[in-house]
Amino acid sequence: MADEAHVFSMVVGWSYRVLELAEALAPTVGHHITPAPTVSVFRADSAAKNVPKFQQPGTLFILQGTEKLSCPGNVHIVDPDHFMLTSAPVAFHIDTDAAVTKPLLSVHVAFDPATAMDIASQMEWQGGAISKPAAICQTSGRIDDSMKDFLYRLLTTLCDPLACRILIQGLIRELHFLLLQRDEGSAILAGLEGRGARGKVLKTAAELLDRRRVGITINTVAASAELGLSSYHSHFKALFGSTPLEYLKAARLHDARNLLRSRDVNIAAVGQAVGYKGTSQFSREFHRHFGRTAREERKLLEISKSNSDLV
Incomplete structure (x- = not known):
């Protein structure tokens, strides 16, 4: 005791x-x-x-x-x-x-x-x-x-x-x-070194997030991992719990949320900056992801300054 x-x-x-x-x-x-x-x-x-x-x-x-x-x-x-x-x-x-x-x-x-x-x-x-x-x-x-x-x-x-x-x-x-x-x-x-099929897929995540890669496609990324499209999708979902397109969309929308902190950038420009060609599609997907419109999110960010994140 x-x-x-x-x-x-x-x-x-x-x-x-x-x-x-x-x-x-x-x-x-x-x-x-x-x-x-x-x-x-x-x-x-x-x-x-x-x-x-x-x-x-x-x-x-x-x-x-x-x-x-x-x-x-x-x-x-x-x-x-x-x-x-x-x-x-x-x-x-x-x-x-x-x-x-x-x-x-x-x-x-x-x-x-x-x-x-x-x-x-x-x-x-x-x-x-x-x-x-x-x-x-x-x-x-x-x-x-x-x-x-x-x-x-x-x-x-x-x-x-x-x-x-x-x-x-x-x-x-x-x-x-x-x-x-x-x-x-x-x-x-193993993931950091790109070992095995999943290691190769993991290494390609950076390619998906690289905004400088204009016109990048999932087919191109899968080919760089030396995998067929179906196999690439399967391994990607096992690693990240989402498809490559869902993963890229989430990254873009969170980047957009960070850009909304600045009043110097209008909402249409925010959408374009993260890869959306149309404002309506950006607004629709932002609302679906965060449960608020981009305009509502900006107001919330303004009220609580830079520490508005809940998690």
Whole structure:
């Protein structure tokens, strides 16, 4: 009983300390940039339901509250005991559990493929066994003691600007190392290296998101992955939970939402900037995706300034 009480005390103590640090970094509702550009802290004091989000590559930690990220074929529950990693942009619908008396507090650390691959090369050079499974780009896992220790040190460092300037790069590298050591680390790496059919498909996602590729077609992208169109679609949906066109549409609409923050760009120009030739089609698809018109979204963004994101 004494040992159990000691463990409980340590868990409660850790939770209290990390929440105190997170609240100092995010004292108000919304997304907060930290002294480390690749790390952000988010706070919400109300629950969100079925909110679309184009999640950027990174590791998501929830320190208080719960976040459910859903796409067809994959559902991730992120809470104080579980984290989520995405190594490529993924479109989700998100539900959160939050209240004024118990706000949602989360930390997002950007994922850097170059860092991950450098670490993997050193692991192999040292004789570490790295298996060759099918590629994935999204996974979740349990926060063990090593990850808890990392989170505490990360938040402590972020609260000290001098320590952050000196130590943050080492901490970010440490996180990538911890992630690659986990069971699905080698599957994430397979995607980064383009191994196998799914790895090749994953590598083409950047082509779909590259606005400079004028006239790009799914046939062209499938051919670059050395796959037939049907096979390409099948593997793409297994990775992202959507078809390539649905994925591209979600990315364009979220880019449009970001452009709406500027009053200097009219709504028709916003649609054209993200690839829509007609304003009516852009308006229709924006409303279908976000549940609001682009004009309504702009007003909401103006009212709540830059921190209007719900998730």
